[in-house]
Amino acid sequence: MDSKFSHAVLKLLKTLNSVTIAEALERGCQPFYVDNRQFGLIRPDFFNHLREYENIFDVIGENKEDKINEKKPGVHLSSEYKTYSERTSAINSMLKDLREKNVIQALTGWRDENYRMSQRFTDDPVLEIERAGAGLFGFLQYGVHVNGYTREQNGDIWMWIARRSKTKQTFPDMYDNMCAGGLAANLGILECVKKECKEEASVSDEILGKLKFVGTISYFYEDERGLFPECQFVFDLVLPADFKPLNADGEVGSFQKCSVAEVKKLMTEENFKPNCAAVCLDFLIRHGHLNPDTDPNVSFYIEQLHSPLQTYYTR
Structure with a gap:
């Protein structure tokens, strides 16, 4: 040999x-959901930036009243965004704003190229995201x-x-x-x-x-x-x-x-x-x-x- x-x-x-899902969750990564289905994982460092965009994301599980909520604990794309194009626009507008603020290292590699996001390759995608931002959400x-x-x-x-x-x-x-x-x-x-x-x-x-x-x-x-x-x-x-x-x-x-x-x-x-x-x-x-x-x-x-x-x- x-x-x-x-x-x-x-x-x-x-x-x-x-990395594994279990390890990521143990150290504070948040599941990311669209329509209450998990599509990714968000690290604590990026999660802190998402708090600035309350109109785009809902955080479930931090408050007592969330216990009666049917949504799973984690970060949810707001249910106000119902279509593929609406979700795509919301996610990428947020990433563009963070890019302009120059606070996320990953976004310095902006590609002007989108990836489709789905749970499985054979599933219909729920949105598109700028390639440089896909890892921030742990998307497949x-x-x-x-x-x-x-x-x-x-x-x-x-x-x-x-x-x-x-x-x-x-x-x-x-x-x-x-x-x-x-x-x-x-x-x-x-x-x-x-x-x-x-x-x-x-x-x-x-x-x-x-x-x-x-x-x-x-x-x-x-x-x-x-x-x-x-x-x-x-x-x-x-x-x-x-x-x-x-x-x-x-x-x-x-x-x-x-x-x-x-x-x-x-x-x-x-x-x-x-x-x-x-x-x-x-x-x-x-x-x-x-x-x-x-x-x-x-x-x-x-x-x-x-x-x-x-x-x-x-x-």
């Missing part, structure tokens, strides 16, 4: 699964990731690894999958993944015809920006031997073609965006480069790559 690699992977998975977020690789005549696999631009709002100058991006509110999954491939690596329509959906990874982590339960839709893309990715949107600083051994080495150097390293880990397992005979932790890796997010807020 490669003990250095295994240690790095265990550390990575601990980072990606750094989705994205797409592409493993771009070539297979040599001798069977060896080489992966294209991106290095993020030094000006990216999040995780600047860190290693990344060849193409990846958040699932914006106005896009379907395949539409999103093709868009990211064209913008980040100039992949042609002909090559994109070989995209293969291979599953998902999911995890729940926390950082200074908030709480992040995330699910990534993962695709493999076999590339021609002479293909060279070319960035077209300024979000990638460079690309490098790596052997499996080189990818594993990069994953031990702590300069890999954590969820992107996890997508590479999933790739290595699926393609037989890790197995339980050579690394007895493989079954644990697989378990930790598939946190059951869609049950978190619906139990």
